[in-house]
Amino acid sequence: MSVKKIAKKDFVEFVETLIRKERVFGVQAKGDRFDFAPLESAQDLRLDYDVTLQPPKKFFQPPAEVLMTFEVGGGYQSQYDDEPFVLLGVHPYDMVAINQMDELFSQDNYDTHYMTRRNNATIVACDVAKPSENVFASSMGTAVVKSGYDVLLTDIGDSYVCEAATEKGEKLMAAAKKAVPADDAALKSREAVWAKNKKGLNRHELKCDPAYLPKLLAKAYKHPVWEERAKTCFSCGSCNQVCPTCYCFNVQDDVNWDMKTGKRERAWDGCLLDGFTKVAGEHEFRKQRADRFRHRIYRKGMYVPEKIGGQIACVGCGRCVAACLPDIANPVAVYNRLIDDLGIG
Amino acid sequence: MSKPKIAIFDFACCEGCQLQIVNLEEELLDLLGGADVVEWREAMSEKCDEYDIAIIEGSITRLEDEERLKLIRSRAKILIALGACATIGGINKLKNNFDDLDEVKKCVYGKDANKPHLATQPTKAVDEVVQVDAYVHGCPIDRKEFTYIMRCLLMGKEPEIPEYPVCVECKAKGNPCLWEYGQVCLGPIIRAGCGARCPSNGFRCFGCRGYIDNPNVDAAKDVIDKFGLNIDDLKTKMVLFGSRQEPTIHG
Ligand code: SF4
Ligand code: SF4
Ligand code: SF4
Ligand code: SF4
Ligand code: SF4
Numbered sequence: 004m005s006v007k008k009i010a011k012k013d014f015v016e017f018v019e020t021l022i023r024k025e026r027v028f029g030v031q032a033k034g035d036r037f038d039f040a041p042l043e044s045a046q047d048l049r050l051d052y053d054v055t056l057q058p059p060k061k062f063f064q065p066p067a068e069v070l071m072t073f074e075v076g077g078g079y080q081s082q083y084d085d086e087p088f089v090l091l092g093v094h095p096y097d098m099v100a101i102n103q104m105d106e107l108f109s110q111d112n113y114d115t116h117y118m119t120r121r122n123n124a125t126i127v128a129c130d131v132a133k134p135s136e137n138v139f140a141s142s143m144g145t146a147v148v149k150s151g152y153d154v155l156l157t158d159i160g161d162s163y164v165c166e167a168a169t170e171k172g173e174k175l176m177a178a179a180k181k182a183v184p185a186d187d188a189a190l191k192s193r194e195a196v197w198a199k200n201k202k203g204l205n206r207h208e209l210k211c212d213p214a215y216l217p218k219l220l221a222k223a224y225k226h227p228v229w230e231e232r233a234k235t236c237f238s239c240g241s242c243n244q245v246c247p248t249c250y251c252f253n254v255q256d257d258v259n260w261d262m263k264t265g266k267r268e269r270a271w272d273g274c275l276l277d278g279f280t281k282v283a284g285e286h287e288f289r290k291q292r293a294d295r296f297r298h299r300i301y302r303k304g305m306y307v308p309e310k311i312g313g314q315i316a317c318v319g320c321g322r323c324v325a326a327c328l329p330d331i332a333n334p335v336a337v338y339n340r341l342i343d344d345l346g347i348g
Numbered sequence: 349m350s351k352p353k354i355a356i357f358d359f360a361c362c363e364g365c366q367l368q369i370v371n372l373e374e375e376l377l378d379l380l381g382g383a384d385v386v387e388w389r390e391a392m393s394e395k396c397d398e399y400d401i402a403i404i405e406g407s408i409t410r411l412e413d414e415e416r417l418k419l420i421r422s423r424a425k426i427l428i429a430l431g432a433c434a435t436i437g438g439i440n441k442l443k444n445n446f447d448d449l450d451e452v453k454k455c456v457y458g459k460d461a462n463k464p465h466l467a468t469q470p471t472k473a474v475d476e477v478v479q480v481d482a483y484v485h486g487c488p489i490d491r492k493e494f495t496y497i498m499r500c501l502l503m504g505k506e507p508e509i510p511e512y513p514v515c516v517e518c519k520a521k522g523n524p525c526l527w528e529y530g531q532v533c534l535g536p537i538i539r540a541g542c543g544a545r546c547p548s549n550g551f552r553c554f555g556c557r558g559y560i561d562n563p564n565v566d567a568a569k570d571v572i573d574k575f576g577l578n579i580d581d582l583k584t585k586m587v588l589f590g591s592r593q594e595p596t597i598h599g
Contacts, residue, residue, distance in 0.1 A: 033522075033524070034524060036524050038522050056522050056523075056524060057519075057522040061522075066520035066521075067520075234566065234567075235564065235566055235567035235570045236564060236567060237513065237515070237536035237537065237563075237564050237567050237568075238512070238513075238560075238562070238564065239512075239513050239515040239516065239535070239536040240512060240513075240515065240516045240519070241515050241516075241519050241525075244515075244516060244519035244520060245519055255508060257496065257499075258499055258503055258505075259499075260375070260378035260379075260381065260382060260495075260499060262382070262499075262502070262503060270520075271516075271520055273512075273516065276511070276512040276516065277511055277512065277560065277561065277562050278511040278512065292564070326519065326525065328525070328527055328536060328567075328571045328574075329567045329570050329571055329574070330570075330574060
């Protein structure tokens, strides 16, 4: 597939034509923060952002969605959102998270709702131009990404290097008439950005190779850190909600006024929430805050990796660090504390 | 099968929650299609002593109201507390912060304070007097949640009301956290279900839906320190809807 170079002003023009043809979402300012939102003007696209408030998972697994409509005691009709769209500006760590979610939602029970949206998406990733306050992607090996995207953009000063990695990506970039094949200098500049980010997206430094985390956690179940930190946990679930690799959901039926028809909806859930583990008979098996707090860290560092070939399900975006009001959610702080106490190996 | 009979009663409140029901528009007709409203002072003049579902709006502030409420309870199969005044005592509980209720009365009513119809006692939420089967939280209530709860009850199903706090809905909407902009938001300890109505419009949550079952007030103290605020900043924010409601902040 092809690697091109496009001047920034020509890129704006290209995005403008894109908006006219397709449904485009892109990173934009939201007050003094950034978030993904429908893109109405190319001028609003902010590829120089640090981190978005919400991860892009909402485009594949929205906070709430209707799965099907049904008749009480009768048939049902699955509901799908199958309109194609373009997602502009996904950072590498978020792309890695999407790749992980793709694996999870397509194994065992293939999730048609997630996968329909995913297959309808064209993803334009972009390398990080400005590190956020809490990013630690360098520690997690997610500062650069090699797959999953259709196009990858890298800011090299006055232009972007754009690599089309799929058919979809080639098709998209074909509309960028002013793009030229990337020369050696451009490719070198891109290498330099990658080398810089591999080290520089590291506001919290993990004291071990992420591959070691499952082994570390295997001996940490009874460690006091869970109690200590969870003492001031609100069980507010903010750390779950903002995480690109949290995908738990709750399913609920709502019957219409005719009492004959209804809809089945699913909405985000979170393992930190009181009541999350409530099952039939009101039995709750992770009633203590500390148990729920520990569970999230184990999900990221041990349970999910077991399902996806050892990949650690924390991509170091740092969103949970920023979102946790009592400052206890930072996974690196927890892992480092365990390493200090339990050692490596 | 005859339609279940609904009666709506108001106690101490501003009747704003009933107004939300009046404002349901077409859904009100749906509700009336599924049930007969037999008593409703705000919308009709008939009175009736037979009903299946009693909807109670307002908090209980007088002895005779307690008696009236107990009578309603004895007649109803299902009793619903409607709005913050009924579910948690609401704003009316503010007066419970004062030890001398006569002083409170003088302050509010001036020279009329001793008139018999103004006799008062500490405010109680409905469930401090009788058993409540379903709660419709909020000040005022959320119309969508109210109709959802009514549909569930009419189907004989238990409505699912969030046990988690407002932050969940706030984050799902992608709002930046107001604490980072200097606001003392009660979101982490208040029950969700309003769709994070206030923070989504730039205002801190002041707690109208009441506390979650297991709020972590110690954490709130830590957060106050982190943002360089004073514990009184939090206390004054909690008083509007949290007066003499557990948990109280000590120290
Ligand atoms: S655990 Fe925290 S830092 Fe890791 S991916 Fe989730 S939100 Fe990002
Ligand atoms: S760890 Fe922090 S963000 Fe997560 S539930 Fe607890 S208080 Fe909320
Ligand atoms: S809960 Fe609020 S709106 Fe409803 S009756 Fe009470 S004061 Fe009025
Ligand atoms: S603004 Fe309030 S409700 Fe929203 S996340 Fe912050 S504390 Fe929670
Ligand atoms: S955000 Fe808080 S104060 Fe506002 S409606 Fe919801 S519970 Fe009530």
